[in-house]
Amino acid sequence: MNNSYQRIVMASRPNGEVKVENFRLETVPVPEINDGEVLIRNHFLSLDPYMRMRMEDVKSYAAPQAIGDTMIGGTAGQIVATKNPKFAIGDYVVGMQGWAEMGVSDGTLLRKVDTTHIPLSAYLGAVGMPGMTAWYGFTQIMQAKPGETIVVSAASGAVGSVVGQLAKLRGCRAVGIAGGAEKCAYVVNELGFDACIDYKAGNLLADLAAATPDGIDAIFENVGGEIFDACLSRMNPFGRIALCGMIAGYDGEPLPIKNTRVLLTMRLSMRGFIVSEYPELWPQGLKELGGLAATGKLKFRESVAPGLAAAPEAFLGLLKGKNFGKQLVKLN
Template sequence: MNHYQRIVLASRPHGQVTPDNFRIETLPVPEINEGEVLIRNHYLSLDPYMRGRMEDAKSYAAPQPLNETMIGGTVGEVVASKNARFQVGDKVIGMLGWTEMGVSDGTLLRKLDTTHIPLSAYLGAVGMPGLTAWYGLTQIMQPKAGETVVVSAASGAVGSVVGQLAKQLGCRVVGIAGGAEKCAYVVNELGFDACVDYKAGQLEADLASATPQGIDAVFENVGGEVFDASLGRMNAFGRIALCGMIAGYNGEQISIKNARVFLTMRLTLRGFIVSEHMDLWPQGLQELGTKVATGQLKFRESVADGIGNAPQAFIGLLKGQNFGKQLVKLI
């Protein structure tokens, strides 16, 4: 290859993201310097956090710069190396972004073993989404056997892992997802005890029916009316891991009708960013990798083909059109 393609952020969205916010560029393959490696990416990860980075607003991380490669996790293969730690042919994970090829000095690059774990899984169940699920469950929710755990966006890359791990701890696990197909997958394939279809129009009633003993812990990915419904069912001293608020990612106003339960039920709510807890990543990745390699942890992927389809796949992700982990296949 003499050239490769990348996608940059061309403009900041006003409300919903559109294809016009992105621009595809063709560039010559760069030469590498001493200490660097050249990587041909095989898969690109698309994740909800990217929507927040597109805004020029104060947050936990700097905004995505305009006219620069969109941020994103990648897995691929080293095709040229002047770094003693990496050899041509090594499979690696990094943060090279929405690009077919990239150069790294190795600082944020990690070699991968694909003997028992598929390469793509390192962007999902054995990657940042899996670690997000593992951290929120084990460090914040800390559920005990017999307790009821509720997971929103239950069929997604994060929620699906939360529910399976909670079941393995002996909990009653109830998912919330959009559509009968996703709910059937959550129960029949992932082993949740129940799943509430928020699109069916009976969210509060269906959640009450699925949680007859109330809710002890919540992993929240959505916010809005989904989160409010869970709050209304919380037991005393319940714990909430606040991972995402995708219902408000396009600037929608999010209100909480049931806010008083934080006091009356003495709840603990903690928001978290998994990249701020790197000290626990080795432990979490080891546990998740073992479970995937031995078939104890299932995952599903939605795969868009080619970098040119990344913007539309990302827009679909924000609208809940993906099923499981959203990836873009680059090779």
């Protein structure tokens, strides 16, 4: 085994858009593990929009990313050394080792996974935190019934793609919103949504009206801004909104909402949520998602960047919607 590995730290806080210069690649020695700890060689790193918010020094749901520390991030890998009786060398595990080729854990936030029927990378996507985010927002907040119309923004992404498929399995009409004809074709033809609106085509309101003739009963919101505003204008009475992300405003742009009066007139329920705050529901959600993925009923797509050094560029691309499906980094 090499006696060093690479990691990426946050070198500086972004001012507006994130830049590659906000990150620094470092080579550091492999640490010795203590009793109760394991050493993991990470095979995949997950890149997710929440990381952008964590780079800001503002009041939020979690402490900000510290300058000079390894960037936060979900990882999937294999145990290469262990002093913890619950884990053996060769075990595949998912954890939060960050933007690094290796990591040490005391096992607290480490989950053993079975790669017999589900590829390791999927545990960072459809059968991991993004899948659980979709599952929680859909089952606990949207609570859509058969026959209802649901709309999900960023529908081709890691979270949105799962929301629509869960909705179809529950007998709902699923309408996606995505950027570009290729993504929309995938959402309808591969994932089985009833319709997908290309917000880049310039006919958002008209296309949304055509795709939701009976109005909208529930929204899964990942984007915010004008897309969210357009969906609000189509809401039915007593509609539910799962507020998952506001990626349109992550670089600091204001996100004015014109249709706020609809919240009152249509008696809507809107709830923001952070999926890590509901650990008691993870076993139930992951069991359902794992079963669907293993039997081919839950489809997913991945964009994979090669090597840790490619992570910052891939992250910038993710924030601009350049990824297709779940954005991962394959570590050497």
